[in-house]
Amino acid sequence: MNAILQHIDPARMPAIIDDSLVAYRGWLCTACGGQLYHERDVWWADSRLVRAAFHMQPPLDALAQSVEHVLAYFARSNHGFQWFLGPSEHYQSYADALLAHGLEYDEEEPGMAIELQDLNEDAPSVPGLTIQPVRSLAQLEQWIRVWLFPLHEAVIRQVIGSYARVPFGPGSPNQFYLGLLDGKPVATVCNFYDGHVAAIHYVVTLPEHRRQGIGSAMTLRAAHEAWARGYRVAVLTASPSGRPVYQRLGFREYGAFNTYVWQPGDKEQA
Template sequence: SRGRHLSWLITDLPDFFTNLVVSAQLPSDRADELIEDALTHFRRKNIRKLSWLVQDEEEAGEMNEALLAHGLTFRESFSIEMAIDLATLLTDLPSVPGLKIIPVIDRSALRQWIHIASIGFRIGEEFEKVWYELVAEVIFDMRFRTYLALLNGKPVGTSQLFLSGGVAGIYNVSCIPEARGRGIGTAITLAPLLEARRMGYRIGILQASSRGYRIYRRLGFQDFGNLSVYLWENDCELMRV
């Protein structure tokens, strides 16, 4: 759902990962009202847990204080926002023997992609069905490109490319634990960016976790911001437990 100041994705699962609110800075004179209205809505929907993502800015202090005052807890600086001029993308990198990166073009491959991404992100198998239902109807939109990395024929990594507004965004870069440290994360990130560049896109963006940050810097990405995450649990639910 999307309002003027807030966007959210809510499911029926009691998990921080599957219920997300995203906001930039709220108007200072309405921040408390907007936060409380949103939380009241989630209580009525019996949402038990959610994560609230905030883009860090110099004037973010009031927003952070407002979230804390409404019972949310600061978890961490969730990711670093990064960007690159695709003309400067580093491409002279060692190849990975036995690695093949293929597009996901049907629903069977999408289920496989979700399973590998779930392993890479350490998401429980019980969430794979929900993830599939959330994306199956839109994932084959022409703005999306979805990629699966195969190492000697075995699925080991994932990534996605989203094209909009002249910008190429990279999302859901993952690698299963036993295949890490071989350059697969770099390769599964680079392939979509090269495709975007061939299509005429000039700017690439992504949000880097601490694990992927070094890879993206190596490719030429530069920092331009941060996202912080706050956690909320439904106090009404907690009182009934």
């Protein structure tokens, strides 16, 4: 427990959020039976749940070779992948190298964090909402169906099969929570505990039930669970719709986290 972060240091938080994301993606990859690689100063994962490069620290004079190495790996397997870039003094050089090698910019999300003792608990309760920890495969399937709505059934079935291998019991570092409104599954959230901070992921509400405070309630439940486990700082990355929700709860922004994508058939090296 000594490694658990007790307070936020603004100068360190972008790197701490990035480390949490790296730990989560690496754990999820290996938990579902995938392979994690660390070569040429880049970490990347190849699994049914995570196909991505998510941490890079090559010297600038070796940057092109590192990008080419990872790109060649995924090109050989004919799989698309994501490349995540966190805040870095070399961010622009890294981004330029990805674009030059045929990856495309996808999105930017702010990294956010809060000391849990400062959480704004004034969000109104949602009548009829209950939040349950996921403890069975049937609940896990309900969770995934809400999270992935409205993707095609074949995709959903594949993800359900992959997540069935991922530990989600009380002792797992990854904890799923399912929100039910009058007994109907309508919302999701999960926590990942890396030993330092609690990372909140996948705050999702079905479209017809949004703007009722359910997202806030799910986030608060995740934060309360983190506190109960001894964690004192929670982190997340925010979608455009989630950002104001987290701001109202007291989260503050610490850096930008960007995603680039590559698909087979995209142009490769320039």
